[in-house]
Amino acid sequence: MPHATDLTSPDTPFAVVDAAKVKRNIARLGEHVDALGVSLRPHVKTAKSVPVADLVHGGNPGPITVSTLAEAEVFADFGYTDILYAVGLDPHKLPRILALLQRGVVLTVLIDSVEQAQVISLAGQAIPTLIEVDCDGHRGGVLADDPVLPQIGGILAATGSLAGVLVHAGESYFDTTPAAQHAAAQHERDVAVAAADRLRAAGLTVQTVSAGSTPTAHAATDLSGVTELRAGNYVFFDLVMAGLGVCTIEDLALSVVVTVIGHRPERGWIVTDGGWMAMSRDRGTANQAVDQGYGLVTDLYGAAMPDLVMSSASQEHGILTTRSGNQPPELPIGTRLRILPNHACATGAQHSSYQVINLHTQGITIDAEWDRIRGW
């Protein structure tokens, strides 16, 4: 067995990213998207890290989706010029949006109301805008057959701001079978195309038909009429996605290294220095078939210890217990372990950077540190 020498070096807890797994996850979806004949616009809100997005686009800036203007501004600094800001427009943020356009970034914004369309129309210049269309009641969006859709489209088109439509099958995070995920992908595509057709029928030009979520992006088999696919979580994946069958546990690229700091054998507890501050409070697997607590434990080499989970958390303490109720393995104080997270987006956000690891025959090395973008 190789020695994980480098992983014994930084003080715990810290976040590690397995670069080979990131590349494998990126290649898998990349091949799928190529076969479907659409372009990929990865959502960078999971990793929030320029080097990860660079990997998606073969080392060069390409189209991305962001969840904050802070992400847009940092990616623009790194040469990204085709950015979709996929959170509904807050009129107060218009100055920063205009500043990015001024810099030469094609920053596309998202709206789902006449009020927001009027804000766009009063901006004094064209702002590329997608209309959010709701396909599954997950969050925002207008319905594809709502008369307000062509009304919004008309207001946008009058100032040259109508770029197209966007659909996000957010409810697919609760589809637990391949058949259900495939149906969600098909429905997401159908709603997106129906909305675009509705606008075209009103005499409007629709260039962008944007769809996607990590589950539906992988399950889609027909994206005719869709111009671009979005997915974010897939670069790292997590226990929620593994629980949905979108990936396996072996695909999880993000984990948190923790240290054993105590034992309560009468309770079957191992206490670590990784609490919710290191993992987040996300309990996304709580309602899945297998509840993974706050995370699944692996050894320092990444081999899952499937009977051992992080079952509870306080701010800087994690409690590890066995599912079986058996005593946990003997892990002396000072032992380092890794915890696979429920939700990569939430766990990543607890850290300022990732230690990027590579597994060699001689051991694990930390070969880089990738910064994360923070704030709004």
Add this chain to the structure above:
Amino acid sequence: MPHATDLTSPDTPFAVVDAAKVKRNIARLGEHVDALGVSLRPHVKTAKSVPVADLVHGGNPGPITVSTLAEAEVFADFGYTDILYAVGLDPHKLPRILALLQRGVVLTVLIDSVEQAQVISLAGQAIPTLIEVDCDGHRGGVLADDPVLPQIGGILAATGSLAGVLVHAGESYFDTTPAAQHAAAQHERDVAVAAADRLRAAGLTVQTVSAGSTPTAHAATDLSGVTELRAGNYVFFDLVMAGLGVCTIEDLALSVVVTVIGHRPERGWIVTDGGWMAMSRDRGTANQAVDQGYGLVTDLYGAAMPDLVMSSASQEHGILTTRSGNQPPELPIGTRLRILPNHACATGAQHSSYQVINLHTQGITIDAEWDRIRGW
């Protein structure tokens, strides 16, 4: 009604701290602790901000409790020299602990095992150490009547490292009546004193008897034999503490300003730009008598809208709904609101700084920005 002019200025979401409420919360516990005749060692893990700790000690550095060495190092930079690091010792962190001692900081560490005591005894110098004693099965600690307690004490004393004992009534976060909180406080005190007496009976010198949690600190009426009280959350308080009756909603000093970015009237939803990235995933009130969702909504002036809660969250979206099932109030796109958090420690951690507000007859002003400490 005053105008909250300044709160319309930073882009949302952002965290605000009401300085007058912080001062009131600090004064309330300060008076209680003075009356009990013990000293206060506030836990800075909630605010993680030097100016907040300064307020506790009348503007000067004083004794504090920290949850990370990063906190200890920053507070040491600001002149704090009496610091308790209240997470069980990871032997790997010894170099940073020794470096702080070298700087002249009296850094006290925490252990609960013979293994850790042996690490201390091999450090080559005295390291002030408290032995964690378990009073309620919450997390770590040895039992006060366990023979291992004097054994650990003896190992520490041999190198002059035994400072005393520490007890934390973590289960008091689930005591919902004043009587139960008072009983928890009394029990916490009794266990701490029993443990100290046990060590003294073994011929060991115990100087520090440290007890406390926010609920028990406020409920204690007899702390004879206890030398210092710890509490952290109380500087800000939160909905969990209000749900326990330790404070009222009006005492909550931390909130997050968000903006309305959409409506789904057919679902009774208001959509905001404050999701779990701004509030955290903490759902600490989920099992309380009143489930506050991801937070309780107030207007920009801080007046609670008790029928309106943030009932669900995605990364950068919050959904506000009414408890009654009635339609929510008409709040146009661009309206700013504040969300009171379940758990101040978790919500604070999502932000890099606090905008510090003061309410005047003319309006609310942002008078300062207080940085937060991050990482480990």
